[in-house]
Amino acid sequence: MSKVRVRFAPSPTGGLHLGGVRTVLYNYLFAKNKGGQFIVRIEDTDQTRFVEGAEQYIFDCLKWCGIEPDESPIHGGDFGPYRQSERKAQGLYQQYADQLIQQGNAYYAFDTPEELEKMRNDFKSAENPSPQYDLHIRMKMKNSLSLSQEETEALLAAGTKHVIRIKMPENETVSFTDMIRGEIKNETSLVDDKVLLKADGMPTYHLAVVIDDYLMQITHAFRGEEWLPSAPVHVLLWNYLFGLDKMPEWAHLPLILGPSGKLSKRDGAKYGFPVFAMNWTDPKTNELTEGFKEKGFLPEAFINLLALLGWNAGTEQELFSKEELIALFNIDRVHSGGAKFDYEKAKWFNQEWIKKLPAENLVPKIKALYNAKGITVSDSNYFEKVIELVKERCTLIPDFYEQSNFFFNTPENLDLDAVKPKWNGDKQSFFSEWALALQDISNWDITTLEENFKAAATAKNIKPGELQLPLRIMLVGGKFGPPVFVIAAMIGKEETIKRIINALSQLA
């Protein structure tokens, strides 16, 4: 039994969006579940669109998600090169394309872009709005099928720009078994003669994917549903070049949809949620799109929510660690229908993971957050305690700042409107006296403070409950946060008194 090798083949041009990450994730989970290898190959077939740094971006995203490939394309593996541009340099694609021509499965086409444009216009009709270069019209075009051998050879000898197209057979049914959808059948007459090798010598995806998968000994391939219509071309190519028995097993994953139709980059801006794993700057427009990482998602939550978008374990469990996902992942339970991305649920996953993870795991991320705000955290012990206290109130990482910065800084803007309506002289004097009395407390702990507070209130004939909200506003600044006496105990005697006096001066 040959070893399972699953590959993800991103094009380093468009960032790594939700659908892309889910595809990698399923590749990864499947491979690891089978104890096999997870490979990443870079499909930089179109050099004009190659973007500097985009390849590194993909690996950064994978690293963040914790789903790194076993063989790095950058350092190479056993079946390298792992970049198509490098394989092109070896002349391999040309070689296989020539083989196809010799076998009669492909042909030279000399049509210029203008001629193709003209063809599409001439044959356009209401019934056929987008005519394809297929068996019905190829004899009307300029190619080695319609031209005589002498004419073809003359054109080639003259160095005429040309491409190599697959010659789709007539009236054949191509079928293959998709791991998710079962048997898929296509009539060859309905598929166009796809370009395999472009005029510049670069292969198109169709040629490259077959040759690369063969040379890299790939056993299973996951890709998006958008590839289903061209799958018969790939099957045919496998048949012509290497034999169907060596073809990897395919799985075509359903699309991830946005609030209205297919999920697009614009949806992010429109509905206010990220669509890329990490910050992505569009090389053309220089437009920055915020990523899940920067938005404050934990990688654990990110892969969890993505895994569940189209797959489930068949149980009621929804929270899975990466290890659990690997152990439980089963291709039979992957859906064939598209799933709409729900940002509310995505946030819920993050919140659950924040609660689930021990504070020490959260510390580095939150420290970075504080540093960015210009606050340096020195006491790690204290910091961890704070995080533990507020974590169930946070959905995204940046929430930690709002929810806990009063533990480190005296709040500047107090929500006085929350107390003013019920504020009076009695309360004013209670607090000024209590602030004084606090000086004498020797056991500065939660219970002592609470008992002392209640006793003092009762002595003044005020219900302790009525004084708790004002005290909270004094210490926190707003109507949120952990229990007041816990906060007071944490920030210490001096700071507590300081905050009360400060607030009192604003209320007087």
Next chain:
RNA sequence: GCCGCGUUGGUCAAGGGGUUAAGACGCCUCCCUUUCACGGAGGAAUCACGGGUUCGAAUCCCGUACGUGGUACCA
């Protein structure tokens, strides 16, 4: 237009001939808590439509509708 793929509450979904059609997110009500959350208890809400097959269909078959993808020297 043609071809492919899909369709269980608003969303993710379990269920694959007989179920009161799970569960989760979100929403609403209540409890806990004199803050905000967490937690707990409830509630509203679903098998796209039409035909078959069958004693019986969300489940099987066929149509239709809708959605989505492809129809590029993009991937």
